[in-house]
Amino acid sequence: MKNTQIILAKRPVGVPGPEHFARREVDVGSPAEGQVLVRITHWSVDPAMRGWANDVPNYAPPVALGDPMRAFAVGDVLASKHPAYAEGDVVEGLLGWQTHALVEGAAIARKVTETDLPRTYALGILGLNGTTAYFGLTESCAAKPGDTVVVSSAAGAVGSAVGQIATILGCRTVGIAGGAEKKRQCLEEFGFDAAIDYKAEDVAEAIATHCPDGVDCYFDNTCGPISDAVMTRLAQGARITICGTAAVTEWDPIPMGPRVHRQLLIARARMQGFLIFDYKDRLHEARAALAGWLREGRLTVREHVLDGPDAAMDAIGMLYRGENMGKLIVAV
Amino acid sequence: MKNTQIILAKRPVGVPGPEHFARREVDVGSPAEGQVLVRITHWSVDPAMRGWANDVPNYAPPVALGDPMRAFAVGDVLASKHPAYAEGDVVEGLLGWQTHALVEGAAIARKVTETDLPRTYALGILGLNGTTAYFGLTESCAAKPGDTVVVSSAAGAVGSAVGQIATILGCRTVGIAGGAEKKRQCLEEFGFDAAIDYKAEDVAEAIATHCPDGVDCYFDNTCGPISDAVMTRLAQGARITICGTAAVTEWDPIPMGPRVHRQLLIARARMQGFLIFDYKDRLHEARAALAGWLREGRLTVREHVLDGPDAAMDAIGMLYRGENMGKLIVAV
Structure with a gap:
């Protein structure tokens, strides 16, 4: 089983473009004790990623050259050796621009419980x-x-x-x-x-x-x-x-x-x-309110979904050029 | 009995100076029903007065040409036909740059009750x-x-x-x-x-x-x-x-x-x-705390007292030129 990654290949100046990324295939490992293997279905594209690609710390350290681009992502647990997660769970977190994430359980932000709603909402309106x-x-x-x-x-x-x-x-x-x-x-x-x-x-x-x-x-x-x-x-x-x-x-x-x-x-x-x-301990309050309004049909969500890993390479640029119409997501 | 006033004689551009004021003596009347006659002992000089002297409304309407300059002042009640004030009371309010104020009781901001402290404090540290x-x-x-x-x-x-x-x-x-x-x-x-x-x-x-x-x-x-x-x-x-x-x-x-x-x-x-x-209904809280600290010797107050009505004419300028060393007051 192969893990397809979009890695940061070159340090950008200003807004990153396709020339700053590369596609790489690596083997998918299997979880050791405390680890979880996630098959990622959707990547998020966020303005903060521009800062993460730079060489200076912003709110988070820079992404290292050669690493998968840091990004929020959502996917299905394929295998788990962590007590909080089981095969079939939908999870979300900073899992990166890759199709498979083999991570410590602590790297997962949360189990997505609003499974009656589109899972991409976990990256936008519920994220x-x-x-x-x-x-x-x-x-x-x-x-x-x-x-x-x-x-x-x-x-x-x-x-x-x-x-x-x-x-x-x-x-x-x-x-x-x-x-x-x-x-x-x-x-x-x-x-x-x-x-x-x-x-x-x-x-x-x-x-x-x-x-x-x-x-x-x-x-x-x-x-x-x-x-x-x-x-x-x-x-x-x-x-x-x-x-x-x-x-x-x-x-x-x-x-x-x-x-x-x-x-x-x-x-x-x-x-x-x-x-x-600053509100990380209270996110559940916001999610509960938002999910309620979504179920009542009181919130309209517009998503702009790009197709496939390669489309990610210019996605940050699209965001900064204002070309997206709604929450920008890559379906992988 | 004469009332000595410093009136706004000319509309200033920028910081008002002596050329914008004039001294005038008028007769002091006696209180009608609901009125109070105050013998003023001290005038305050405040940055806000610069705005009051201009022709455009700021937080308050402009002072009319020919009127005593609007100012906070403190003095003794000489005669009262208002139930809240009696002869001998020390009172404070926007009584203007004049030696005698014949005003409705409502024009007085408050009776100064901290009579163990210098009355000028009512214009600064307690004002x-x-x-x-x-x-x-x-x-x-x-x-x-x-x-x-x-x-x-x-x-x-x-x-x-x-x-x-x-x-x-x-x-x-x-x-x-x-x-x-x-x-x-x-x-x-x-x-x-x-x-x-x-x-x-x-x-x-x-x-x-x-x-x-x-x-x-x-x-x-x-x-x-x-x-x-x-x-x-x-x-x-x-x-x-x-x-x-x-x-x-x-x-x-x-x-x-x-x-x-x-x-x-x-x-x-x-x-x-x-x-x-915005805190006008809570000023008593601040005054009580400040008076307490003053009595305990925990607050040092520095006052810069000018002598006599004519000294008021350049007092606002002194303030804006930073020439005062402490709260600027005119003793009249």
């Missing part, structure tokens, strides 16, 4: 993306019924979940996305009350139109000019969650932008950084 | 400055024992109180002030663990030296380059309170500065605007 949206909105943004919630990257895996959860919580939602098709998605698929195409509209003017009483919560996935525009329309007591900074590609040296201090002071607003890793 | 320091530090910064607390304008009326309260709470304190004499005050009079003279030292380097484990709380009275330097040294979970922006003189258009988003994200830090008016 990093959905739980980030849930706690970022409910805890960091402290969204409450009646709030006006603005979301950037609103058609993305996190942003689309933020908008829908906000609607469920009784908020008014305004999504900001790039392009007419993503704007349509925001309105028709994800149910935002209003949407702004930042490539075609003046964001500050559009925010003024759609948020006449100001912005109570801003879930910021982009930083940059979009955020600068939203900041001019804060309501008293606004909460801004900084979840990502996708629009700013270089942070060394720190780029200049409009100072936020006076806007925060006048609105008595708060701006804070959010990372889902 | 706007001390209560701002107290809630800004305990609520907005959520300072806790063991935290490293950095304060800008550390020798000022708010900053010196922040540093001392933080010490009482069991924090390690680092004050940033301008000049050798203010640095000495921070260390010797206000008991900061370390102090930085931003005019003579590299603030980022000095913060690195004095805060080896990073900054847990930053009480920001300045904005500008000092704040930019502190932001490079945030500890995980840092809390930044924006209380004032004294170092930035012009906010239209919004000036550029280093983007704070990535620093907040990596440290999962929060930055928030603070205004004491």
